[in-house]
Amino acid sequence: MRSIKHQILLLLLGSLVLLAACFLAVLGWYMKDRVVAAAIIKAQTDLATCEEIIDKTYPGPWSVKDGNLYKGSFKINLNNDLVDHLSKLTGDTVTIFLGDTRIATTVRGSNGERVIGTKVSDNVAKTVLEQGQTYIGEANVVGQWHQTGYMPLRAENGNIVGIFYVGISRTYEQEIMTRSLLTMAGLGLGLTILVALITWFFIQKMIIYPLHNITLGTRDVATGHDTEKVKVSGAKEIWELEDAFNQMVEKFQSFTGEINRVSDSHTDAEINNVNIGDVAEPAHDGVGISEVMMKEAAREEGSAEVKQQSGDEELWCVEEEALPKGLNQSTLNQILGFLQVNQRPLSSEDVAEGVKLTRVTVRRYLEFLEERGILISKLKYGVGRPVKLFIPSDRPFDK
Structure with a gap:
């Protein structure tokens, strides 16, 4: 079963990926129209730029002589240097038509040759040659679609003698x-x-960490340990959960204290009855006051003995009777098992995370084991507060 942390993480990542995909899709659709508009503006600008360059380079009117197109006194037919220069300046394909026929062009066919002598498309010829208007828009240029600009070339008497063309390929638009x-x-x-x-940091601080601390506190209560009240910060629901948990801890501590008080009172009463009986009959069965006290001392001393075993088992074995109040054998065995598997310097936080208990509870067991000589500790200094590390006494720290 996935933890709530993993579920929130998956939900967060899924939402962000979906949002990013939708954003890119909308952006792509929007950019398509913007790119087309930018190509149209470029075609219009390049037409005007090229016209001005041609007028300055070749002064004079357009004219047709002996079936050839002239600009001033300069022949344009097969003047590929002109169209190549303009193409290099603008990045467009450039063509000059005599009537509807290409006489100088940078457009090449499938064989790599310039398509001299090919015709302009019918719809462009109608718009430019017949109607005398500039054509801006998509057009099929020798089998390939371009964003194009066609303008009429007029002789000195106003007659249309040819067409000047610039084209922006779809490859350019796609780039x-x-x-x-x-x-x-x-x-x-x-x-x-x-x-x-940022969102994950917020979730960790406001939801995950508070729930984790409350969970560890609940496990302490479930294993029979006295636990401190938790203090967490979070949303209203987390605060309500914290308040409910702390109320439960209060009731549990009150209930436990009442049981201990009643138990202690019964124990004291039994001891008093025994002492009174011993004093009243000092010679009964040959047992005196001093002998009773010696037996009591021997019983108390026996309750704190540690089982002696051979080898490594002697180090890790502690009798339940030797545990101080508030510690229990099952939790001690759990911590000892974790320490035996991970025989390296560990902090109370490392052990708490491994056995799923609070650091306060785990620290009490580690300090008890240190007092018994089963563990030794050393402070590790670094950035921030020093950390107390514990390790089995038969595996000293590296020098």
């Missing part, structure tokens, strides 16, 4: 979108991790 998505994904991932860490 822009991919870079944008990767950038946003990186920022989103960083933000998601930050939110996850």
Whole structure:
């Protein structure tokens, strides 16, 4: 069965992953429209830029002479240096048409050759050549879709003699979108991790740790130990649980104290009756006061004896009669078993985590075992408060 900590962690991570996926999906849809709009603006800007460069490089009007297109006195047919230069400046594909036919272009076919002599698409020809308007939008350029800009080239008398074209391939659009998505994904991932860490820290402090402390206190009560009231900070529900637990501890301590008081009173009464009987009959069966006292002392001394065993068993064996008030044999055996398995320097917090009891309870057992010589301790200094480490006395600390 998964712990509540793991369930909350899975829920948190699942929610954040779902949120990030939805964010990227919405961002991708939004970016698609923005990239298209940016490509259209780029096409319009590149048309104006290239027109100005051509006018400054080749002054004079557009004209047609002997079936060739001229700009001023410069022949444009097969002038690939011009279109290559403009393409390098803008990053676009560039073409100059005479009428509807390509006469200089950077567009290449499947064989890698420039597609000189191919025709412009019919819808573009109608818009630019017949209607005299600039065409901005998607167009099929030799079998590939581009975001394009076509503008009419006019002779000095106003007649349309050709077309100037710039095109932005979909690959360029996809690259822009991919870079944008990767950038946003990186920022989103960083933000998601930050939110996850802050949320997890909050959950640990306000829910997990308080519940853990209350659970350990409950286990102490269940194993018959006196336990202290817990003091935790958290949400209202956690505070109510803490209050209920502390009330239970109060009742338990009150009930235990009452039982001990009644038990002690009965024990004192029995001892008084025995002493009175001994004094009244000092010679009864040859037993005097001094002999009674000697027997009582021998009984008390016998109750604190430790079983002697051979080898390692002698170190770890403590009789239940030797335990001080408040400690029990089952919990001691549990702690001894953990120490035997993990024979290395351990703090009370390490042992408490291993046996699932509170540090206060575990510390009492460790200090008792230290008094009996079964454990030895040493303070470990570092950052913060020094930590007291315990280890079996037959395995001294490394120098």
